[in-house]
Amino acid sequence: ADAAVVPALVIGTGYGGSVAALRLAQAGVDVHMVEMGMAWDTPGADGKIFANTTTPDQRSFWLRTKTKQPLSNFLGFPIDKAIPRYTGILDAEEFAGITVYQGRGVGGGSLVNGGMAVTPKREYFGDVLPTVNPDEMYGTYYPRANAELGVNMIRSAWFETTEAYQYSRVGRKHAQRSNFPYVFVPTVYDWNYMEQEAAGTAPKSALVGEILYGNNYGKKSLQKTYLSKVRATGRVTISPLHRVVSVVPATGGYKVTIEQLNTNGDPIAVKEVTAAKVFFAAGSVGTSKLLVKLKATGALPNLNGEVGRGWGDNGNVMCGRANHMWDPTGKLQSSIPTLGIDNWAAGGAFAEVAPLPTGIETYASFYLSITKTPNRAQFTWNPAAGKVDLNWQTAWKEVSINAAKSIFDRINSKEGTIYRTDLFGVYKIWGDHLTYHPLGGAVLNKATDNYGRLHGYPGLYVMDGSLIPGTTVVNPFVTITALAERNIEKIIATDL
Numbered sequence: 001a002d003a004a005v006v007p008a009l010v011i012g013t014g015y016g017g018s019v020a021a022l023r024l025a026q027a028g029v030d031v032h033m034v035e036m037g038m039a040w041d042t043p044g045a046d047g048k049i050f051a052n053t054t055t056p057d058q059r060s061f062w063l064r065t066k067t068k069q070p071l072s073n074f075l076g077f078p079i080d081k082a083i084p085r086y087t088g089i090l091d092a093e094e095f096a097g098i099t100v101y102q103g104r105g106v107g108g109g110s111l112v113n114g115g116m117a118v119t120p121k122r123e124y125f126g127d128v129l130p131t132v133n134p135d136e137m138y139g140t141y142y143p144r145a146n147a148e149l150g151v152n153m154i155r156s157a158w159f160e161t162t163e164a165y166q167y168s169r170v171g172r173k174h175a176q177r178s179n180f181p182y183v184f185v186p187t188v189y190d191w192n193y194m195e196q197e198a199a200g201t202a203p204k205s206a207l208v209g210e211i212l213y214g215n216n217y218g219k220k221s222l223q224k225t226y227l228s229k230v231r232a233t234g235r236v237t238i239s240p241l242h243r244v245v246s247v248v249p250a251t252g253g254y255k256v257t258i259e260q261l262n263t264n265g266d267p268i269a270v271k272e273v274t275a276a277k278v279f280f281a282a283g284s285v286g287t288s289k290l291l292v293k294l295k296a297t298g299a300l301p302n303l304n305g306e307v308g309r310g311w312g313d314n315g316n317v318m319c320g321r322a323n324h325m326w327d328p329t330g331k332l333q334s335s336i337p338t339l340g341i342d343n344w345a346a347g348g349a350f351a352e353v354a355p356l357p358t359g360i361e362t363y364a365s366f367y368l369s370i371t372k373t374p375n376r377a378q379f380t381w382n383p384a385a386g387k388v389d390l391n392w393q394t395a396w397k398e399v400s401i402n403a404a405k406s407i408f409d410r411i412n413s414k415e416g417t418i419y420r421t422d423l424f425g426v427y428k429i430w431g432d433h434l435t436y437h438p439l440g441g442a443v444l445n446k447a448t449d450n451y452g453r454l455h456g457y458p459g460l461y462v463m464d465g466s467l468i469p470g471t472t473v474v475n476p477f478v479t480i481t482a483l484a485e486r487n488i489e490k491i492i493a494t495d496l
């Protein structure tokens with residue numbers, strides 16, 4: 001085993017980890033980032049770094065021999081297919097009652113997500129992070145996060161005319177006719193670039209359906225924003241295909257045990273590093289699994305009883321509607337959603353009008369709803385199986401389905417349309433088996449203090465979505481980024 005000492009070690013390279021690494025490096029601290037996924041900086045045999053959604057291959061999934069697409073069926077037929085096992089980009093991690101989709105690689109979820117960059121309405125912020133001062137968030141940290149992430153809006157004249165957003169215009173029309181407020185959703189896709197794609201003057205990415213397995217061009221993932229600044233500091237080392245498996249107190253800080261992986265997911269070396277400070281930024285699931293295991297197995301026994309608790313799915317539920325022939329949604333659908341239906345106040349649902357980029361006319365409207373749900377699950381250590389379980393129940397999605405119905409039952413009744421039953425199985429309306437938005441497990445001001453310092457262990461911090469107790473009311477990454485900006489500023493000012 002190698003021996004080395006680092007001032008700060010960051011576990012994971014998603015939003016929380018990238019913010020922490022940048023601000024620490026800018027404050028003069030040398031940082032080591034450890035990432036279990038790949039670097040995603042080298043083109044494959046087809047000349048592209050990332051695979052297209054329509055042609056999944058080994059790059060598409062984390063250690064699976066068959067794809068597990070969120071929409072598993074089309075016209076009732078299963079669409080998953082065999083792929084070689086590989087350390088691919090999208091993890092469909094299965095717990096007993098829910099499949100949690102996550103990004104794997106340098107950039108975390110920013111590699112695979114839809115790029116929707118939404119700041120929650122201030123009036124709901126108390127439901128998101130009740131112990132955080134909203135003045136600071138809306139005055140300083142949300143603006144900082146939005147600026148660093150490169151958040152921008154679609155040009156309205158282009159939206160109104162482009163073929164690629166016919167599906168959103170149909171979604172808007174149906175929302176309006178049922179008297180639902182709709183909003184344009186800001187994103188981190190470079191809209192100027194997308195207009196060039198449409199004009200045929202730049203290689204296509206969103207307009208050929210790239211999204212779930214990575215965007216080759218227009219999306220400003222963390223690789224292009226925070227992580228490019230991280231590299232420019234010259235103070236940060238990033239180790240891809242390295243997975244943290246243990247953190248224990250040691251002289252000078254914490255001894256961190258790291259497994260190096262090959263692209264088959266097998267450990268090929270074990271390394272030990274002593275770090276003065278360790279920042280857990282492995283995502284809600286990754287951080288929760290590590291902390292729960294380390295507490296239960298005696299590595300970090302003084303972590304408190306809040307560790308593993310307060311996990312939620314952001315109320316995610318998906319559905320499709322079958323439109324009339326006079327409401328085609330278009331053969332060409334941009335993979336980046338940019339319109340949402342807001343029925344939060346009355347029905348507890350915020351629905352993104354999402355694409356179905358199949359390349360053919362489907363006459364379908366497709367939606368990802370974020371809903372208000374009281375259900376929270378807990379991670380626990382299962383000693384017999386040697387793994388961490390999550391006690392989420394599939395039936396808990398009933399609340400979310402009902403909230404989503406507050407929008408779509410009304411639209412269906414107004415339009416004289418019905419739900420699609422062919423997208424998640426045979427005669428199955430609701431995509432209620434999954435989430436894209438895992439949140440919680442090391443909740444702020446419970447498992448940690450009000451700035452992410454883990455109780456019981458000075459020098460251990462949580463920086464990611466596990467701090468947020470189960471909901472962000474809208475899509476989460478702007479809030480995760482803004483909270484990380486707030487916390488790391490305090491930690492640098494007081495703990496270094």
Ligand code: FDA
Pocket residue numbers: 011012013014015016017034035036037101102103104105106107108109110112113114115116117118212242243244245281282283284286287290436437438463464465466475476477478480
């Ligand atoms: P994040 O998951 O980004 O990063 C954690 C990193 O740690 C990962 O790279 C992981 O591989 C690594 N890791 C885990 N365990 C480790 C270990 N033991 N050792 C080393 N590394 C480890 N949000 C939004 O706001 N708008 C949107 O449009 C979407 N759309 C969307 C689509 C899809 C398909 C998904 C899967 C997700 C979204 N999201 C989204 C959600 C968003 O991507 C998510 O909330 C954030 O990426 C979470 O950021 P974190 O910093 O918490 O962790």
